[in-house]
Amino acid sequence: MRLDEVISAELETFLGHASTPRGVVESCWEKRYPGAPVTERVQVLRRGAQRTYVVAAEHEDGSLLLAPEPAPSAQEAVPAEDHRPPVAVPGVAGILQVRDLTVAYGPKMAVDAVSFEIRQGEIFGLLGPNGAGKTSTLSAIEGLIKPQSGSVLLDGIDSRRHPNQARARMGVQLQATSFQSELRITEIVRLYAGLYGVGLSGQQIADGLRAIGLEGEAHKPFKQLSGGQQQRLSLYIAVVHDPALLLLDEPTAGLDPQSRRQLWSRIENIRQEGGSILLTTHSMEEAQAVCDRVAIIDNGTLLTTETPHDLIEKHKNDPRVREVARGEVTLEDVFIGLTGSEIRD
Amino acid sequence: MTSAKAAAEPPLRLVLSSLVRADFLVFLKHRRALIISLLLPVFVLVSTAGDKATHNFGGGEYVIGLAIAYGLLSTSLIGYALTVARDREKGVFQRLRVTPAPTWTIMTSRLAMQALANLIIAIAVVIIGSQIHHISPSPGQYALVLLVSILAGAVFLSIAQALVGLVRSADSVQAVARLLFAVLILLGILGQSGALGAFWSSVARWTPVGAVMTLFAGVLNLHAWYSRDTLSLLVCVGYIVVFAGIGIRWFQWDAR
Numbered sequence: 001m002r003l004d005e006v007i008s009a010e011l012e013t014f015l016g017h018a019s020t021p022r023g024v025v026e027s028c029w030e031k032r033y034p035g036a037p038v039t040e041r042v043q044v045l046r047r048g049a050q051r052t053y054v055v056a057a058e059h060e061d062g063s064l065l066l067a068p069e070p071a072p073s074a075q076e077a078v079p080a081e082d083h084r085p086p087v088a089v090p091g092v093a094g095i096l097q098v099r100d101l102t103v104a105y106g107p108k109m110a111v112d113a114v115s116f117e118i119r120q121g122e123i124f125g126l127l128g129p130n131g132a133g134k135t136s137t138l139s140a141i142e143g144l145i146k147p148q149s150g151s152v153l154l155d156g157i158d159s160r161r162h163p164n165q166a167r168a169r170m171g172v173q174l175q176a177t178s179f180q181s182e183l184r185i186t187e188i189v190r191l192y193a194g195l196y197g198v199g200l201s202g203q204q205i206a207d208g209l210r211a212i213g214l215e216g217e218a219h220k221p222f223k224q225l226s227g228g229q230q231q232r233l234s235l236y237i238a239v240v241h242d243p244a245l246l247l248l249d250e251p252t253a254g255l256d257p258q259s260r261r262q263l264w265s266r267i268e269n270i271r272q273e274g275g276s277i278l279l280t281t282h283s284m285e286e287a288q289a290v291c292d293r294v295a296i297i298d299n300g301t302l303l304t305t306e307t308p309h310d311l312i313e314k315h316k317n318d319p320r321v322r323e324v325a326r327g328e329v330t331l332e333d334v335f336i337g338l339t340g341s342e343i344r345d
Numbered sequence: 346m347t348s349a350k351a352a353a354e355p356p357l358r359l360v361l362s363s364l365v366r367a368d369f370l371v372f373l374k375h376r377r378a379l380i381i382s383l384l385l386p387v388f389v390l391v392s393t394a395g396d397k398a399t400h401n402f403g404g405g406e407y408v409i410g411l412a413i414a415y416g417l418l419s420t421s422l423i424g425y426a427l428t429v430a431r432d433r434e435k436g437v438f439q440r441l442r443v444t445p446a447p448t449w450t451i452m453t454s455r456l457a458m459q460a461l462a463n464l465i466i467a468i469a470v471v472i473i474g475s476q477i478h479h480i481s482p483s484p485g486q487y488a489l490v491l492l493v494s495i496l497a498g499a500v501f502l503s504i505a506q507a508l509v510g511l512v513r514s515a516d517s518v519q520a521v522a523r524l525l526f527a528v529l530i531l532l533g534i535l536g537q538s539g540a541l542g543a544f545w546s547s548v549a550r551w552t553p554v555g556a557v558m559t560l561f562a563g564v565l566n567l568h569a570w571y572s573r574d575t576l577s578l579l580v581c582v583g584y585i586v587v588f589a590g591i592g593i594r595w596f597q598w599d600a601r
Contacts, residue, residue, distance in 0.1 A: 143442075144439060144442060152376075162383050164447060165353050167444060172443040174439060180367065180437055182370070182371045182374045183371065189364075191366070193363075194355075194442040195441070195445065195446045196355055196444060196445065197445070198355075
């Protein structure tokens, strides 16, 4: 269990005057949730930095002594669901924390107080029908649109207060990526590497393009690449600076099955190397195949956040889901059951 | 993939040099467009080569000023505005904006390349024009022409910026830019030549093209610099402040 950001803020205020958080937790917790059991882990956000504490000792007077959480060893890593490699470590501090994010376009509320967290080494899927608020959520995280309220903490950086620092830690693949049409592939790679502060030699660029199977296209302009090649290049550029978090907006839209599988494999490789990924998708197959956890968003509101397996288990007996299921309940049945069958524009 | 390599914001110098290098490559690949932008000024210079025609425009300095103004108008209003509108519609700016590069660096790099194009056009027109109209500018006057080119280029770039600030779609920007281009050219040629009468002649004098043309004529004939040239300078600064203000205030990075 972790404290919400309101309590974190109270802690932050207190910690501004004390050298140790001892005795704080239960008082804040009691104040906020009288009678509730006290927490065992506390994440404290202070001046843009995040610290995680665990209860080291419980005193006779009921107060707690907190100690910084030790870094998890590889042996402590808990296996993820669906037999995927045990890279995601539940309990490890979130690489991305979105709290009460609200985005409105005039009177239309596109994202309504959405909160979620992505852990280190986790692939998190944001699912939703057209116009549900997926891209608006991503755009707010990326800093492309200014949210009305809420907070986005990326790797401990407040992205609203320090947008460029936050962007330096994220890699982005937009839904419709376009690079300057006059530039060749190598020139595009050099440009974006420079924008992320990475100096690449000609040989390094050639090696990188070879790794994604584009060595023969190095001197072509971007528009001459096929859809799959464009996506591969776009993903390569998104991770050229080894970001802490990769944001992918419908990365496999319009790709053939081969390209889609290849992209899944690349996404999985990025996760294996310790990267965290937030992706939006319309494909339930993709969500099930790639994501550790998924969140379903509709009409700007986050409906649920679970592992794909738990989502099905939790909702398989929901009458709305049973009504649309044909045989064994799938993730798509749950999705349609929760968001409705009507077509969205 | 770890956050080690991207622990901090990239150095501003590296960001700017990367953007400028890329924009310079685009500039080189558009060199044909630059040559086409020179066609109209050269046509103006050649078609006013006779004594009478030159006299109608107030002298060789004014003709050269008019030709430079047209060149800058062409490359700024048509070239810059259309490129920005097209890149915005294609999502090029959005892709750049999700990098740690400050947004001002993206526009600064583009404007720097546009300023370079303007300088090349201005110098080329002065060299060709001085041959055709038998004017011998001193090195100091060439330097002044370069300075005024930057100012005049800023006038037309600010108009282009206002245009892409007020109009979203690339197609609409193209249509409005061409219309504006035609109106300013016609007003410049017909107004300055006196063909439309005294009223339009004085209106034309204070349009962006007229003010810029007067400035160029002023620096090419410094002995005859008088209050109208100073007023033209102030008018140019006024245009820059107003149009750049509009362009920055209402500019949207996304075409949607």
